[in-house]
Amino acid sequence: MTTLSAPATPRRRRAKAPGGAAGLWTATPMTRLVLAVTIIISAFPLYYMIVIASRTNTEATDMPPPFLPGGKLGENVQRVLSNPDAHYLTGLTNSLIIAATVTVSVVLISTFAGFAFARLQFKGGKILLLLVLLTMMVPLQQMGQVPLYRLMVSLEWVGSIKAVILPFLLNGFGVFLMTQYTEQAVPNELVEAARVDGASTLRIWWNVILPAVRPGMGVLGINTFMLNWNEFMWPLIVLNPDNPTVQVAINSLNAKYGTDYVLIFSGTLLSILPLIVVFILFGRQIIGGLMEGAVKA
Amino acid sequence: MSLHVDAGHPTRAPMPPSRRHVRPRPGRSFLTWLDLKAAPYLLVSPYYLLFLVFGLFPLAFTLYYSFFDYDLTGTVEWTGLGNFTALLDDADFWKAVVNTLAMFVIATVPQILLALLLANALNKRMKAQLFVRLGVLLPLVTSVVAVAVVFTQLYGRDYGMVNWVLSWFGIDPVSWKTERLPSWLAIATMIDWRWTGYNAIIFLAGMQTIPKDLYEAASIDGASRRRQFWQITVPMLRPTMIFVVLNSTIGGLTLFSEPTTFYNGNVHGGTNSQFQTVSMFIFEQGFREFDYGYASAAAWLLFLLILIGSAINFLLIRRIGGNK
Numbered sequence: 001m002t003t004l005s006a007p008a009t010p011r012r013r014r015a016k017a018p019g020g021a022a023g024l025w026t027a028t029p030m031t032r033l034v035l036a037v038t039i040i041i042s043a044f045p046l047y048y049m050i051v052i053a054s055r056t057n058t059e060a061t062d063m064p065p066p067f068l069p070g071g072k073l074g075e076n077v078q079r080v081l082s083n084p085d086a087h088y089l090t091g092l093t094n095s096l097i098i099a100a101t102v103t104v105s106v107v108l109i110s111t112f113a114g115f116a117f118a119r120l121q122f123k124g125g126k127i128l129l130l131l132v133l134l135t136m137m138v139p140l141q142q143m144g145q146v147p148l149y150r151l152m153v154s155l156e157w158v159g160s161i162k163a164v165i166l167p168f169l170l171n172g173f174g175v176f177l178m179t180q181y182t183e184q185a186v187p188n189e190l191v192e193a194a195r196v197d198g199a200s201t202l203r204i205w206w207n208v209i210l211p212a213v214r215p216g217m218g219v220l221g222i223n224t225f226m227l228n229w230n231e232f233m234w235p236l237i238v239l240n241p242d243n244p245t246v247q248v249a250i251n252s253l254n255a256k257y258g259t260d261y262v263l264i265f266s267g268t269l270l271s272i273l274p275l276i277v278v279f280i281l282f283g284r285q286i287i288g289g290l291m292e293g294a295v296k297a
Numbered sequence: 298m299s300l301h302v303d304a305g306h307p308t309r310a311p312m313p314p315s316r317r318h319v320r321p322r323p324g325r326s327f328l329t330w331l332d333l334k335a336a337p338y339l340l341v342s343p344y345y346l347l348f349l350v351f352g353l354f355p356l357a358f359t360l361y362y363s364f365f366d367y368d369l370t371g372t373v374e375w376t377g378l379g380n381f382t383a384l385l386d387d388a389d390f391w392k393a394v395v396n397t398l399a400m401f402v403i404a405t406v407p408q409i410l411l412a413l414l415l416a417n418a419l420n421k422r423m424k425a426q427l428f429v430r431l432g433v434l435l436p437l438v439t440s441v442v443a444v445a446v447v448f449t450q451l452y453g454r455d456y457g458m459v460n461w462v463l464s465w466f467g468i469d470p471v472s473w474k475t476e477r478l479p480s481w482l483a484i485a486t487m488i489d490w491r492w493t494g495y496n497a498i499i500f501l502a503g504m505q506t507i508p509k510d511l512y513e514a515a516s517i518d519g520a521s522r523r524r525q526f527w528q529i530t531v532p533m534l535r536p537t538m539i540f541v542v543l544n545s546t547i548g549g550l551t552l553f554s555e556p557t558t559f560y561n562g563n564v565h566g567g568t569n570s571q572f573q574t575v576s577m578f579i580f581e582q583g584f585r586e587f588d589y590g591y592a593s594a595a596a597w598l599l600f601l602l603i604l605i606g607s608a609i610n611f612l613l614i615r616r617i618g619g620n621k
Contacts, residue, residue: 026422112340137547144358170344232554250443254558287498290498
């Protein structure tokens, strides 16, 4: 990309009209300013989280507010972890287990279904796929919460993370994405050729499909992980405060210690660390996946 | 593993010659059947099993519950459409509908415009492209609850940074949580902070599919850049725009986490429910008042609201994009 921008400079010089087509693609100072301001606004609340999380409550309510981090981060994090109402460490562990289990399962289920929809002919396939698309429009979270809750009550699962994991395995977006991805990444001839060679369906999935759709699985996996890490409403309904997810733990802090800003901010900061790690490791893939998905949808 | 002999022919044409090789051994033909005919269904079955249990069953029961009256003592009584008529007469429900729609509009309109402009800026040639895009997408890595916690502090009446900045311009401290319009604005900014960059990246993807010679032709005709943006970019982005707007509609009308966290985890949405959304109303009816029937009926009305909202927005975008 950077090599591409080098020859652009002389071309810009040649374009005379201000509305020239070549000029349209060069960044003006205005563009740079817009982008710089956007990035500052994007980063500021995250930065501010660090500032407050590393201060004392007196400093946090100072006027003017503090702009630089202090030295109390370790102490504040200790207070979060040892807080008797939040069960923060349990929440962190639960969230990790839930997000990881859901991610692995959703990716597998979607890859299976995507293979069938994209590259196998079967009666009713089209209708079944259409059904997936239709259900993506239904806000199941709101529409199904009461019966689902009562189901969990009768199964005696309320308070257990099973009750959070299972409903989230249903992910129409994943099936849709993997169908699209398989269609694009695996030519039909490849599947036919494997058939001629005598491969069974399962073998084709393992040897032909899986290696080709791995990038798509990655994108879906990252998405699913972030989505489930963030999930708030259903865990709030179905879990008890003593066995929470990390979001529910923050909510308990927020509800009980509303003015203890440094405590809440430290908990919040801790809760987004896994997401930041994912973002740093897979940022390129996240953007690539978003952009590809957007064009196809 | 024993399938390699007769699994050889392509799926669609069961050719007679290869049939002949198949001995009438029941085990073998069962495996072939399993591999060719049943395998697709087996592959999609996990999704549909989950869909039955966690999708269709709850939906059907939400409808069923909505015809009954539940009270705290545990009595259940058939009311027919009673819950629905009661909802339509319930000022609290309507208040939640107005709050939801208002926050949706206040958040979405500027967000779409900003995202378009931002995407246009991202579409230029520049150095450190990946870094810039990641920077724009940074808000996505914070959890919704985290965003809401930080913004709630920023919007604090006495020690919040927003009021501090406003005081430079001689504006008296605004009580962001207790007044209706300010609370809507505060929540709308939380939504916009998180989603504008995301939508800009989606728009950017759409922009990159627009053929560049369209712009070249337009600039030869002397169209200004601004004109090119509104007359070429925006109309050509229509499919992407529909995707973004429908996504925002579903997300905006089911808003829950931000306003709940804004009121310290309480679903009542402020002392006077001034920022209670329909989602919070359903939660409150179902899990604070334990009126399952009423909550279920409200959920169906929310669904109706989403359908109407999506249809209106869909038609709107089609018209905006249509007048080239």
